[in-house]
Amino acid sequence: QKEVEQDPGPLSVPEGAIVSLNCTYSNSAFQYFMWYRQYSRKGPELLMYTYSSGNKEDGRFTAQVDKSSKYISLFIRDSQPSDSATYLCAMSDYNQGGKLIFGQGTELSVKP
Amino acid sequence: GAGVSQTPSNKVTEKGKYVELRCDPISGHTALYWYRQSLGQGPEFLIYFQGTGAADDSGLPNDRFFAVRPEGSVSTLKIQRTERGDSAVYLCASSLRAGSANTEAFFGQGTRLTVV
Numbered sequence: 294q295k296e297v298e299q300d301p302g303p304l305s306v307p308e309g310a311i312v313s314l315n316c317t318y319s320n321s322a323f324q325y326f327m328w329y330r331q332y333s334r335k336g337p338e339l340l341m342y343t344y345s346s347g348n349k350e351d352g353r354f355t356a357q358v359d360k361s362s363k364y365i366s367l368f369i370r371d372s373q374p375s376d377s378a379t380y381l382c383a384m385s386d387y388n389q390g391g392k393l394i395f396g397q398g399t400e401l402s403v404k405p
Numbered sequence: 406g407a408g409v410s411q412t413p414s415n416k417v418t419e420k421g422k423y424v425e426l427r428c429d430p431i432s433g434h435t436a437l438y439w440y441r442q443s444l445g446q447g448p449e450f451l452i453y454f455q456g457t458g459a460a461d462d463s464g465l466p467n468d469r470f471f472a473v474r475p476e477g478s479v480s481t482l483k484i485q486r487t488e489r490g491d492s493a494v495y496l497c498a499s500s501l502r503a504g505s506a507n508t509e510a511f512f513g514q515g516t517r518l519t520v521v
Contacts, residue, residue, distance in 0.1 A: 301445065336409070336496055336512030337448065381447050390460050391436060391500060391508060395447030 296320050299382055299396025308405050312369040316382035316396045319363065323384040323394075326358050328367045331379045331398065340380075341367065372403045407431075409513035411497050417519045418487055426482040426516045430499030437480050438510060439472055440496040448496055454480060455502070487520045494518070 299316045306312055314328075325344055329337035341356040343349045343365075349356045355368040365384075369376055382396040410429040418424050430437050436455055440448035450464040454474045462472070469487075474480040484491055494515040500508045 297447075299447070334514070334517075336498075336514045338512065339509050342509070383447075390453055390455065391510065392438070392450050392453060392461060392464075393440075393448070393510065394450070395440075397445070398447045 294319065295397075296394050297382060297384055297396045300399055301397045303400040303402060305402045305404060306372055308372060308374060308403055310372050310403070312367075312372050312376070312401060312403075314367040314369075314380050314382075314399050314401070316365050317363055318365075318384055318394075320384070320386070320394075321360075321363070322386040322388070324387060325385040326356070326365050327383040327385070327393070328354075328356055329381040329383055329395075331381060333378075337381055337383075372401075374403050374405050377402050409497055409499050409511050411495075411513035411516050413516060414514065415517045415519075417521060420487060420489060420520055422487055424484050424487055424518065426484075426495050426518070428480045428482070428497030428499075428513060430478065430480070430497070431511055432478075433501070434499035434511075435477065435502050436500045436508075436510075437474060438498040438500075439480070439482050440498065442494045442496055442515070444493075451482070484518075487518075489520045492518055492520045 327342040328340045331337045346360045357366045379398040381398045383393040438453040439451040442448040452462040457477045498510040498512045500510040
């Protein structure tokens, strides 16, 4: 079993839809939780990060962490075609120097 | 430069050959990470440097893989006797310092390695 599990999709939604992306993990030492967006043939770029449990909002994006359930989510409101990309969850135990453990990535397509 | 630079962007090599992949991190970033991303998968950690020293090389798959960062800036990932299974995108990331809260890692665009 992988440390971080993420549904690979692909996920296709109409423009304006609310998108929910999720990851589960097994390592209770993870303290930092991140969502990266990766466009085709590009490197990942950081969207959101959260420390420990709780919610964090940034514009149309909301990240949620539930450490008791070992479950994290990213919500995208009013999705746009420009949101079409692969979304990667990543986690870190900063006692290990910031090494990131990634999920498989979910491929999202937002149709106009 | 403004971001993490990786060269070459694409590399095709024959099985059994030696390859070097270069990463030029953001100026002033002391931590540097190498990841490998296979098709349809998330990046997998290989090694990270804090300054010149390899602080954690636990992700290197075998002794054919080696990385250096002699002056604490540019890093080179070296792969000996390449195998077809080494084909992947090799990503480099840098951050101001390793293991610190609120320290974002910035990724390069990767080197796409194809072993034929």
